[in-house]
Amino acid sequence: DTAVSQTPKYLVTQMGNDKSIKCEQNLGHDTMYWYKQDSKKFLKIMFSYNNKELIINETVPNRFSPKSPDKAHLNLHINSLELGDSAVYFCASRGFYEQYFGPGTRLTVT
Amino acid sequence: DQQVKQNSPSLSVQEGRISILNCDYTNSMFDYFLWYKKYPAEGPTFLISISSIKDKNEDGRFTVFLNKSAKHLSLHIVPSQPGDSAVYFCAASGDFGNEKLTFGTGTRLTIIP
Numbered sequence: 702d703t704a705v706s707q708t709p710k711y712l713v714t715q716m717g718n719d720k721s722i723k724c725e726q727n728l729g730h731d732t733m734y735w736y737k738q739d740s741k742k743f744l745k746i747m748f749s750y751n752n753k754e755l756i757i758n759e760t761v762p763n764r765f766s767p768k769s770p771d772k773a774h775l776n777l778h779i780n781s782l783e784l785g786d787s788a789v790y791f792c793a794s795r796g797f798y799e800q801y802f803g804p805g806t807r808l809t810v811t
Numbered sequence: 812d813q814q815v816k817q818n819s820p821s822l823s824v825q826e827g828r829i830s831i832l833n834c835d836y837t838n839s840m841f842d843y844f845l846w847y848k849k850y851p852a853e854g855p856t857f858l859i860s861i862s863s864i865k866d867k868n869e870d871g872r873f874t875v876f877l878n879k880s881a882k883h884l885s886l887h888i889v890p891s892q893p894g895d896s897a898v899y900f901c902a903a904s905g906d907f908g909n910e911k912l913t914f915g916t917g918t919r920l921t922i923i924p
């Protein structure tokens with residue numbers, strides 16, 4: 702039974718389009734995150750939500766907008782996609798101290 | 812400014828021997844440290860963690876050592892197995908894990924049969 706799931710796993714789209722990535726966790730955790738892994742394989746936090754409330758926003762462009770309809774879901778919407786947005790995006794949720802990651806969504810902007 | 816550094820991008824170890832992965836940090840406010848393992852096309856998987864109030868934590872074949880004065884931690888895997896081949900990320904957090912994780916750039920470990 703998947704603890705943190707993301708859809709889609711792969712996303713190929715053209716510059717200027719708007720796209721969304723969905724994340725769901727069935728661990729009962731209150732805190733969820735979005736991370737971006739760039740071409741240099743560096744994992745960097747983008748957003749954190751605690752019980753549907755935004756608590757971390759790491760200087761991410763306004764084109765990125767997270768939405769948390771409930772504490773089990775944290776979706777990421779991206780407007781006006783740019784070439785530099787190409788990366789792998791990971792969703793995670795936090796237990797006591799450790800975070801549990803989803804399988805990632807590979808976004809390719811052409 | 813990279814606050815968590817893994818200076819070895821890759822490491823090859825013979826099966827059955829000890830693998831030692833290293834991590835350095837610069838932020839003295841970090842007080843909780845974690846190691847994650849990542850296979851291709853999968854998300855990072857939590858391996859082991861250590862709080863700054865300890866200097867060693869052991870879980871089966873995995874042991875993490877923390878040297879606070881040197882701002883250095885290491886992950887020991889013994890004996891190394893082929894299934895340990897993966898990318899290993901070191902991560903650090905403040906407030907005993909309640910803050911965001913800051914990751915290192917990873918070390919690719921290859922276990923040679």
